[in-house]
Amino acid sequence: AQSVAQPEDQVNVAEGNPLTVKCTYSVSGNPYLFWYVQYPNRGLQFLLKYITGDNLVKGSYGFEAEFNKSQTSFHLKKPSALVSDSALYFCAVSSGGSYIPTFGRGTSLIVHP
Amino acid sequence: DAGVTQSPTHLIKTRGQQVTLRCSPKSGHDTVSWYQQALGQGPQFIFQYYEEEERQRGNFPDRFSGHQFPNYSSELNVNALLLGDSALYLCASSQGSRGDTQYFGPGTRLTVL
Numbered sequence: 417a418q419s420v421a422q423p424e425d426q427v428n429v430a431e432g433n434p435l436t437v438k439c440t441y442s443v444s445g446n447p448y449l450f451w452y453v454q455y456p457n458r459g460l461q462f463l464l465k466y467i468t469g470d471n472l473v474k475g476s477y478g479f480e481a482e483f484n485k486s487q488t489s490f491h492l493k494k495p496s497a498l499v500s501d502s503a504l505y506f507c508a509v510s511s512g513g514s515y516i517p518t519f520g521r522g523t524s525l526i527v528h529p
Numbered sequence: 530d531a532g533v534t535q536s537p538t539h540l541i542k543t544r545g546q547q548v549t550l551r552c553s554p555k556s557g558h559d560t561v562s563w564y565q566q567a568l569g570q571g572p573q574f575i576f577q578y579y580e581e582e583e584r585q586r587g588n589f590p591d592r593f594s595g596h597q598f599p600n601y602s603s604e605l606n607v608n609a610l611l612l613g614d615s616a617l618y619l620c621a622s623s624q625g626s627r628g629d630t631q632y633f634g635p636g637t638r639l640t641v642l
Binding site for chain 1: 533535562569570571572573574577585587619621627630631632633634635636638
């Protein structure tokens, strides 16, 4: 079975500071890893994914994520946070077995002006 | 390019009733997956349709059923509604049954009274 852990329910950061949202995963075989963002009363919006290749993945809106196989982590990062980045962030993992992603519980990111 | 669309936006039903939710996939996509997102939780996979057949199913009872039409659009039907079925229902589309990136619609908010 595959699973995702997002250890922080909430992350608070000041505007202009770097942000990190943590994600660890468990899966059989090679992981496919995803980050999605959800704004209030909206669906999930795709940010970025890791399938293979370079461990540092760049995505939409200046976000990036680093795949670390030894630590089974896929943390989301951004060098300079914006107030408009405040939202709910979901990490997801799938594998070649089913390609159906399993989502974490989400992390609420709050960026303070 | 139209993204994933869902209807209706909101729905209120009473226990025991039946409901049908609708989804049109992103242009060029032929696979539709349905998810249930309870308050404060990540999306939970219900089932996936490809080539008008249910290809994979999550841990949901038979009260949850679906259909995919030749134009790739899909319906989710829930019978004998329970209070616990109250949630945001998300549709996601992808290319092929092994499509690695799913794109989500805005969701249908179902409230069961």
